[in-house]
Amino acid sequence: MSLPVTTQSIKPYTGEKARLVRAYDYLILVLALFLFIGSFHLHFALTVGDWDFWVDWKDRQWWPLVTPLMGITFPAAVQAVLWDKFRLPLGATLCVTALLIGTWITRIFAYHYWNFFPVNMVLPATMLPGALVLDAMLMLSNSLTITAIAGGSAFALLFYPSNWPIFALFHQPVEYANAQLTLADLFGFQYIRTGMPEYLRIIERGTLRTYGQYAAPLAAFCSALLCTLMYALWWYIGKWFATTRYLSKI
Amino acid sequence: MATTSEPMPAVTHIGKRLPWYLQDLPRYLKTFGALTVLYTSLRLYQGAFAVSAGLDSTEPAFEQYWMRLFYIELAVIAVVMTGLWAYLWFTRDRQLDKLSPKEEIRRYFTLTMWISIYTFAVYWAGSYFAEQDNSWHQVAIRDTPFTANHIIEFYFNFPLYVILGGCAWLYARTRLPLYAKGISLPLTLAVFGPFMILVSVGFNEWGHTFWFREEFFAAPIHWGFVIGVWFALGVGGILLQGVTRLIDLLDQIEDAD
Numbered sequence: 001m002s003l004p005v006t007t008q009s010i011k012p013y014t015g016e017k018a019r020l021v022r023a024y025d026y027l028i029l030v031l032a033l034f035l036f037i038g039s040f041h042l043h044f045a046l047t048v049g050d051w052d053f054w055v056d057w058k059d060r061q062w063w064p065l066v067t068p069l070m071g072i073t074f075p076a077a078v079q080a081v082l083w084d085k086f087r088l089p090l091g092a093t094l095c096v097t098a099l100l101i102g103t104w105i106t107r108i109f110a111y112h113y114w115n116f117f118p119v120n121m122v123l124p125a126t127m128l129p130g131a132l133v134l135d136a137m138l139m140l141s142n143s144l145t146i147t148a149i150a151g152g153s154a155f156a157l158l159f160y161p162s163n164w165p166i167f168a169l170f171h172q173p174v175e176y177a178n179a180q181l182t183l184a185d186l187f188g189f190q191y192i193r194t195g196m197p198e199y200l201r202i203i204e205r206g207t208l209r210t211y212g213q214y215a216a217p218l219a220a221f222c223s224a225l226l227c228t229l230m231y232a233l234w235w236y237i238g239k240w241f242a243t244t245r246y247l248s249k250i
Numbered sequence: 251m252a253t254t255s256e257p258m259p260a261v262t263h264i265g266k267r268l269p270w271y272l273q274d275l276p277r278y279l280k281t282f283g284a285l286t287v288l289y290t291s292l293r294l295y296q297g298a299f300a301v302s303a304g305l306d307s308t309e310p311a312f313e314q315y316w317m318r319l320f321y322i323e324l325a326v327i328a329v330v331m332t333g334l335w336a337y338l339w340f341t342r343d344r345q346l347d348k349l350s351p352k353e354e355i356r357r358y359f360t361l362t363m364w365i366s367i368y369t370f371a372v373y374w375a376g377s378y379f380a381e382q383d384n385s386w387h388q389v390a391i392r393d394t395p396f397t398a399n400h401i402i403e404f405y406f407n408f409p410l411y412v413i414l415g416g417c418a419w420l421y422a423r424t425r426l427p428l429y430a431k432g433i434s435l436p437l438t439l440a441v442f443g444p445f446m447i448l449v450s451v452g453f454n455e456w457g458h459t460f461w462f463r464e465e466f467f468a469a470p471i472h473w474g475f476v477i478g479v480w481f482a483l484g485v486g487g488i489l490l491q492g493v494t495r496l497i498d499l500l501d502q503i504e505d506a507d
Contacts, residue, residue, distance in 0.1 A: 016506040020271050020355070024496065027362045028489065035369040039482040042376035042447075045384070046476045049467030053384060066468075074483075081486035102377040110382035114297060115389045193388040195465030241439060242486035244494065246432025 036098035056188035059203035077238025089139035130155035304398030342424035371411035436487025443481015450474030
C-alpha cells in the first residue's frame, strides 16, 4: 500500500518545506538515539552480559568471540535500512555509539553509585573502531557480500587490539594466597557478587593454556568467520523488520 | 473501524512562534521532562531505601517501603493506561476522508513524537534499569520476584512503555488515513514485540525458581527479552512508511518562504 515516489519529489525542497523536513530529521534523530540505546543495550546485556560487565570475565577465549558476534547484529540490521534506503553510511557507528552511551550511564550510576563496584571493574568494551570500518566498507563497496566478508571480519579482528589499551593493565600478574592471579581476578575475589559466584565464571575453559599466546588470535579469527555469517543474517532480519506492508487484519 | 459521523476539528491555529507542523512540540518536550523526573525519582528512591529496607523480603520494612510502592505503581499504571487509551479512542477522527494534507502532515509529526516518547521509555526499561538489575542482584539475595529493582523495572517500566507504545499505535490508527485503512505491520511489530518482553517476565522468574541466587545475564532464561526487543527494529519500516507518505503530501501543498 505504500506510495510510489514521483520524480517530481526528488527536487530539493526550499523555504518552508525545507524547514519542515529538517525539523522531521531532528525528531527522528532523538527517536533513533533512545531507540538504539534501549533496544541494542538490552540485546547486548542479555547475550554478551557478564563478559562485558566484569573485568575478570574479559578473557582470551570467550570475550573476543561472543562480543563481536552479538555486537554485529543490530549494526547490520540498521545498515540495511539506513544505507539501502537513505544512503546514510552510519548504521553501525550509530548503534555502537548508542550502546556505549547506555552502558557508560549504567556502569556509573547503577554499578558504581548504587552498589559501589569500582568503575575499573565494570568498564565496558568498545566496538567503535570495528563499527567505523564496517560503515566505511559498506559505503566504499556498496556490496552486502564484500561488507559481510571483509567488514564482518574486520569488526571481529579489530575488537581485541582496540580494547587492549583499556584492559591490558588488568592482566598484570599478582601473587595472592600462594597463587598467581591477574589483577582482574583479584577484583572478582575482593568484590563479592552474590549472584555470580566463581563457579559460574565462563572463562579460559579446557586446555587453553597449552596454546599460550595464540588463544586470543584464534578466538578473534573464529569470531571473524561467525561475524561474516551473522552480518548477512542480520542484514536480512533488518530488511524484514523494515517492511512497509499494511495488513487487513491481525 | 468507524471513520464517519461526528467531525473532529482540524487544527487551523498557527502559533506565534512555532510553525504549524510543530504544534505539539511543547507537549512533547514536557512529557520528556516529566518522564525524566519520574525515572530519576524512582532511582533516587532505590538509592535511599534499597539497602536499608530492600534486602530481605520477609522484613516488615520491605512491605512498608517496597510492596507499598508496588501497589501504588499498579494503581498508577491502571489509571494511566485507561485514561490515555480511552482519550485517544474517544477523540478519534471520524472524518478522515476529509483530512487536509497540512493537517495530515502535522499528525505525522505528532505520531513521530509519540513514537519518540515510546522509545524514551524503552531506553529506561531496556537500558538503564535492565542492566541495573544485574548490579542489584549481585549485592542482594533475590528471595522474591519483587526485588527492589524488579518492582521498578518489571512492574512499572515495562507496563509504562507498553502503554506508550499502545498510544502511538492508537494515535496512528485513529488519526491517520493510511493507518486507519490498513494495519501497519512495522508499527504493530514495534509495539507488540516489545510488549512480549513484559510477558517474558513469567518465563524469566520461573527460571529463577531453579537458580534463584544465580544471575548469569546471558543465560537462556533471559532470551525471551532478547527476542522481544528485536521487534523494535520495526521502527525502520515506520520511518519508511512515514517518509513515503510525507513526500506525497508535501507535493500537494504550496511552499511558503
